[in-house]
Amino acid sequence: MKNYQKRCVSLLICQEVKPLPQSPAQSSLSTFFTGKTPKLHKKPETLEIPIRIRMHNQMVKKRVPEWLNSSLWSSPPSAFPADDDRAQRYTSNPSTPTTTTTSASVFDPPLPVPPPSSAREQPPPEPQPVDSVSDRDERGAAAPSPEDFSRQSQLLAELSKKIINVRELRKIAAQGIPDGAGIRSTVWKLLLGYLPPDRALWPSEVAKKRSQFKHFKDELLMNPSEITRKLEDNGTSCDSEESKSKGLLSRSHIAHGEHPLSLGKSSIWNQFFQDTEIIEQIDRDVKRTHPDMHFFSGDSQFAKSNQDALKNILVVFAKLNPGIRYVQGMNELLAPLYYVFKNDPDEEYAAAAEADTFFCFVELLSGFRDHFCQQLDNSVVGIRSTITRLSQLLKEHDEELWRHLEITTKVNPQFYAFRWITLLLTQEFNFADSLHIWDTLLSDSEGPQETLLRVCCAMLILVRRRLLAGDFTSNLKLLQHYPPTNISHLLYVANKLRVQSSG
DSSP states (O other), X not given: OHHXXXXXXXXXXXOSOOOOOOOHHHHXXXXXXXXXXXXXXXOOOOOOOOOOOOOGGGOOOOXXXXXXXXXXXXXXXXXXXXXXXXXXXXTSOOOOOOSOOOOSSOOOOOOOOOOOTTTTTSOOOOOOTTOOOOHHHHTTOOOXXXXXXXXXXHHHHHHTSSBOOHHHHHHHHTTOOOGGGSOHHHHHHHHTXXXXXXXXXXXXXXXXXXXXXXXXXXXXXXXXXXXXXXXXXXXXXXXXXXXXXXXOOOGGGSOGGGSTTOOOTTOHHHHHHHXXXXXXXXXXXXXXXXXXXXXXXXXXXXXHHHHHHHHHHHHHHHHHOTTTOOOTTHHHHHHHHHHHHHTOSSHHHHHTHHHHHHHHXXXXXXXXXXXXXXXXTTSTTXXXXXXXXXXXXXXXXXXXXXXXXXXXXXXXXXXXXXXXXXXXXXXXXXXXXXXXXXXXXXXXXXXXXXXXXXXXXXXXXXXXXXXXXXXHHHHHHHHHSOOOOOHHHHHHHHHHHHHHHHO
C-alpha cells in the first residue's frame, strides 16, 4: 500500500488548505449516472491540533460512559444461522416474528461472540460457484439464535411483498443479514437502489441495465485492431482485389485517426496506448485481491473468470470517468459486491453478476468518490476533512482517549484512519465479518459515511484501555493492525454512539 503511505505523508505536510475547483471526476461520475451536477465546494477549514493543554485541576476529562461497563460485555456467545431452503426464499410464507421488534434508531444487538483466536490468519473457507455465503457455519458455529431466526423471517416476509418497504428493510438489515438465508445479494441491490421496490419492475430494469453494460464493454474494451477489422468487413475500404484477398487495408483508405502512429486526441490508437498503463495497474491489483480466497485467487478457471470480471468492471469504470479513472484500492471495494452477487442462489442473477456489480459499484462509490481524488484531499469533501470529523467524533464521546492519542502520544488519525475510511474497513477484518459490517453501512438511509465514522470511533473505544496504556509506537501498531473483535458488539457500540449524538 505504498500509494496510501505517500498520500498520508502529503496530507501531513500540508499546512494551508486552499479551495479547489470542481473536479472533473465529480462531474463525470455524478452527471453520467445521476444527472445531477455537484455543487462547488466551500473553502475548508484548516485542520489544527490544539497546542495548549490545561494543566492540573483546570483540565476536565469526560467520564467513561456507563454503558461501556455493561454486563453485556461478558454475556454468553451467540450463534450464526444455518442454511435455509434457497429455492423458496421469496415465495414461502415465513412464520410471523414472535417477540422481536425493530426500532428506527436503537436495536437490541445479538449477544457477543468471543472473537476467533486467529481471525486474520485463518480466513473463512471459500464456497463453490453459486453457493451462498456460509463461512461461519463451515467454521463450526453453534446453532442459530432466536434473534437470527426472527430476523431471517422478517427479511423473507418483506422480500415476498409485491411492493417492498425499503425503509423497513433497512431497519432489519442494519442488524445483519443471516448468511444461510441466501438473500444478501437481493437485499444489497435494493439498498443500493439497483432494484426498484416494485418487484414487477425487476425483469425490465435488470434487462435494460445489463444490456447497457454489454454496450459499454463492446465499445470500451475493444482493441483498436478489431475496430479496423470491422471497418474492413463493412466495406469501408475500396482496395484492389489483391489487397482484399490478403485481408489488408490500403494505406490510402486508413483514416488518420485510425492509424496506430496517430497522436491525435481523437485517435483510437493513441487513447488505447494511454490506457495501457492503467489497465496494467488494474490487472496487478486484481491478481492481488484476497490472495487467501480461492474465489479470487488461484489457477482454477473459476478464479480466473472472476478476476476477468473484476478487471472488466474497473476498466469500464475508469474509461467512463476520466476525472477519477482508477485508484488503487477500488478493487477492494469491488470484491465484496461481486462475491455476494456471484453467489446468488438464483442462477440467472449469478450469471449476470458482472453487470449487476458494475452499477452497484458506481452507486456505492458515488458517496465516496471524493476520497479517491487526490486533488480534493484538502477540500471540505476530501479525505482529510472526513478524518477530521472522525477526530471530532472521538473527542465528543471520549475526550480522555482523544487527548491521549492526539495530544500526549501524538498519533495522528491519518496514520490509521485513511485506510479504514477509503477501503470501508475491508482490510481490518476477515472477509465474512466485512460483509456483516457492510450490511449495516448500506442500510443507512443517509449514506454509508456517517455510519462508517461511528464504527471507526467505536473501534477506538473498544481498545481504549490498551491505547491509554500505550505510547506512540504501540498505539500506532495496534491501530494499523486492529485485533480481532466481535462484530455484533462493535456495531452495537457504534449504534449507541448514534443514539447519544441524536439525544
